[in-house]
Amino acid sequence: MFDNGYGFFSDDYREYIIKTPKTPRPWINVISNGDYGVVVSSTGSGYSWRTHASLNRITRWNQDIIKDDWGKYIYIRDASTGFFWSPTWKPVCAEPQSFELSHGLGYSEFRTQYFDIFSRLRIFVAKNDPVEIWxxxxxxxxxxxxxxxxxxxxEWNLGAAPDWHREFHRSFIETEYVEDKNCILARKRLWELVNEKGQHWNRDWEYTAFFASNITPVSAEGSKEHFIGMYGNVTSPKAVVEGKLFGVFGKWEDPIASLQHEITLKPGEEKTLIYLLGAVKTxxxxxxxxxxxxxxxxxxEELESVKTYWSKLLDRFSVETPDKAFDIMNNVWLKYQAISGRLWGRTAYYQTGGAYGFRDQLQDSQIFLYLDPxxxxxxxxxxxxxxxxxxxVYHWWHPLSEEGNVSGYSDDLLWLPFVTVRYLKETGDIAFLKEKVRFCDGGEGSIYEHCVRAIDNILGRFGSHGLPLIGTGDWNDGMNAVGTGEKGESVWVGHFLYGILKEFEVVCELAGDAERKEEYKIRAFELKEAINRHGWDGKWYLRAYKDSGEPVGSSQNQEGKIYLNAQTWAILNDTASDDRKRLAYESAKKYLFREYGPILFHPAYSIPDPEIGYLTRYAPGMRENGGLYTHAGTWAVLAAARMNDPNTYSIYRSFMPVYRGMEPDKYLVEPYVTPGNVDGPDSPYFGRGGWSWYTGSAAWxxxxxxxxVLGILPTWEGLKLDPKIPEDWDQVSVKRLFRGVEYRIVIKRTGRKEIIISGEKIDGDVVPPFKDRKSVDVEVHI
Known part of the structure; x- marks a missing residue:
């Protein structure tokens, strides 16, 4: 299904099957159980970690998207000929007789044949234990x-990565081979995290790494020099060429883990080996x-348990449409990417992370509203x-160390009330507002108090135009110089805050806080007035004001004349009048909606602007400098739906990975997950994807x-049903949980507009919550 020459989807959508290791870029899988994780690429390269992919990397890996030659490898050597190869493709790069790789949910499986030896290599992570299984x-x-x-x-890493000063770090690692366990152990007497006294470079790495096999090896090796050979390489290492290991371990080596097994296979015979790699605490x-x-x-059995877990979780929401690509992405891969890649792994190939972003994982967690609130x-x-x-709030913080970067960004803290509102609408769990959570600097408050302190903090930081100060940036980190003088203002944060204030009028009423409700109502009115007085440029909304007072995203600007987010959020949060919504949307469509998705702004900056920030320093059309920033593109789809644009689905489809993946040598990145960005029209590589997997765009x-597109929106009153499906879709079926009840929704194109529940027509377009049923059948006629 959707074969693009390099790969295709399985019939059940749950695997992407790659036919050649020579994909246009490494096409990877991010496999995680929420603590332990593995990244594996189409060539067989990648790395492993526990809890934090940068502070607690188990294996060494260097970021090189072109070479992709760092990983955990297996070599197979024929004793009679001396020829050797790998069951993947890297590192030997022998030409396979056959090659097939399935990236699945929680596992990857290489099926290859070299020199008439077929190999099947399955790589997955145990559901509840810190171990990966080969x-x-x-x-x-x-x-x-x-x-x-x-x-x-x-190669062992054992701690912070990348370990730039290798000659320093290897001095603290010790390895040993435990014969009765068929197991290599590795420890490190240094961890980059501070100890309980606040001292640096004075703490043990608090794990024991292990690499073991189920069959007794004939030999083992812990020395990189002995394995590769001086001035050698992983393509043809000395140990494999000569067919022997030396058994060198201890505290004085550049540490690796190698096990050697000898097996004999009669014609038609097959044998299975199991390797275990992981790290345990004391x-x-x-x-x-x-x-x-x-x-x-x-x-x-464990692999089947992993598959069953993912199936049960993801199947809580399902959709069936005439477009299989839509079904593939929304039934399987977007949910898997958001959970395994963004929430649990927090790392990939273009960006190796591990920290929690305050705004980032909060937004990602919206995916669970549909699956497990x-x-x-x-x-x-x-x-x-x-x-x-x-x-x-912290802009980001590290699990394990709890160190973080105190945020100067004006939007970070607002995502807490934003996602809380989303949770309340989805679940009706009003009691959640009373739950107590500690502040990181002491004391505690209810969730309600946490939310209003975030809102009130921003309300205390306004500029001369009556708009929120942008600080060191807002959602767009690359605008990191607009407000460093504490005068720059963000029009987009104005739109964003206005919507939150309006929603919190409801929340304040639910919390019994009439005084604050009235205050927020007044502040929302004043903010809307300021946005429309000082943020309107004539045909679209400005993006911001610099410290100097110069506008950003204005027709007065030579570059960066119009920004996407300032138009889409004016529509989404109703800060604009109907006339201005129409003008702003038409302007966005004219300048920003392109064949590969809505670009972030136009035109791109060709000259860096030190009063805006590093987004102007990217190559024109690349990433945030006038490219499709997929995260923002999703908001454009939502705005199109709000504007009743009949082309809403066409806009959505314009940057759908499945269809973009059908031109793989232009798009380059994986056809089964969203990329962070796609090059815009000012790039010579217009349409090229990048920074895949680790992007907040998957959930959005x-x-x-x-x-x-489907128009199924949770509201305070219930599920609003207002489909924007394309004209050639006659019927759509959706299974969706809402407040503990399964809604089985069928959208039918009949020419009449009505909603029928259990045979009875209802007034309006909102299906109320049903607390006394396990399931509800809904027909939506359009």
Whole structure:
């Protein structure tokens, strides 16, 4: 399905099957159980981590998208010929007789054949344990007996990554081989995190890393020099060329882990080996992990458990439309990307992270509103715990160390009330407002108090135009110089804040806070007046004011004349009159809506503007400098739906990965997940994708599909049903949970506009909550 020459989707949508390792860029999978994680690319490269992909990297990896030659590898050597290859493609890069790779939900599986030896390598992470499992099955498809030597290879990192000063860091790592466990152990006597006294460089790495196999090896190796050979390389390492390891371990090496196995295969015979890689704390049982997962049967059961988990979770929302690409993305891959990649892994190939972004994972957690709202609730509480009593928050913070960067961004703290409102509308869980969470600088407050402190903090920081100060930036980090003099203002934050104030008039009433409700009502009115007095440029809204008072995103500007977010959020949050909405939307469509999606602004900056920030320093058309920033593009889809644009789905489809992936040598990145950005028209590579997987656009693209295209919106009163499906869609079926009830919604094109619940027509377009039923059947006629 959707074969683009490099790969295609399986019939059940749950695998993307790659036919060649030579994809236009590394096409990866991010596999995580919420704590332990693995990234594996189409070439077989990648890395592993626990809890934090940058502070607690287990294996070494260097970011090189072109070479992609850092990873955890297996070599297979034929004893009779001396030829060797890998069951993946890297690092040997031998030409396979056949190659197929399935990236699935929680696993990847390479199926290759070299020199008449078929191999199946499954890589996955245990559901509840800090271990990744490699299940390697080899089958002899030749007509003669084959004697094979298997060599594994990985480099230990053990701590912060990248470990730039390798000669320093390796001095603290020690390895040993434990013969009765078939296991290499690795520890480090240094961790970059401060200790309990606040001292640097004086703390143990608090784990033991391990690499083991279920079959006793003939030899093992812990020295990179002995394995690769001086001035050698991973393509043809000395140990594999010569067919032997030296068994060197200890505290004095550049540390690796290699196990050597010798197997003999008769014609038609197959054998399976299991390798286990992970890291345990002192209170976790390595012996138990090795005992459980060294069993072939138990490993296969664990993989089935992982698959079942993902299926049950993702199937809580499903859609069936005439467009299989829409179904693929919204039934499977957007949800998987948002959870495994963004919420749990928080890392990928173009950006290796590990920290929590205050605004980032809060927005990502919206995906759980459709699947398991308790997880959104937990995310809200986690972020509330990283808010100061003043209302200010950490822009980002590190799990493990809890160190963070105190935010000077004007939007960060507002995402807490924004997502809380989304959670309340979805669940009706008003009692949540009373739950207590500590502030990170001491004391505690209810969720309601956390939210209003965020709002009140921003309300205390306004500029001369009656607009919110932008500070060190707003949603667009690259506008990091607009307001460093504490005078620059953000029109977009004005739109954003106005919507939150209006929603919190309802929340304040639910909380019994009449005084604050009235205050927010007044402030919202004043803000709307200021936006329309000082933020309107004639045909569209300005984006911001610099410290100097010069407008950004104005027809007066030579570059960056019109910005997308300032138009879309004027529509989404009703800060504009109907006439201005129409003008702003028409301007956005004229200048910004392009064939590969709505670009962030136009035209791109060709000369850096030090009064705006680093977004002007990107190459023109690249990333934030006039490209499609996919996150913002999703808001354009929602705005199109609000404007009743009959082309809403065409706009959505214009940057859909499945269809963009049908021109893979232009698009380059994976066809099954959203990219962070796509080059805009000012780039010679217009249409080129980049920064895939680790992007906040996955959850929002899902929301744009469900709430924008399908028009199923949670409100305070119930589910609003206002579809914007294309003319050639005659019927759509949706299964969606809402306030604990399963809604089975069928949208039919009949020429009459009505909503029928259990055979009875209702007034209006809002389906009220049903507390006394397990499921509700709804027909929407359009």
């Amino acid at each position: 299940q390697l099955t080899l089958k002899n498809n030749s007509n003669k007996e084959r004697k094979l030597s298997l060599f594994t290879y990985l 209170d976790e049982s390595l012996e138990e992990i090795l005992r459980i997962y060294s069993s072939k049967t138990r490993a296969e 308790e997880q959104t609730k937990k995310q809200i509480k986690l972020h509330a715990a990283h808010q100061f009593s003043s209302g200010i 693209y899902f929301i744009a599909g469900v709430e924008g």
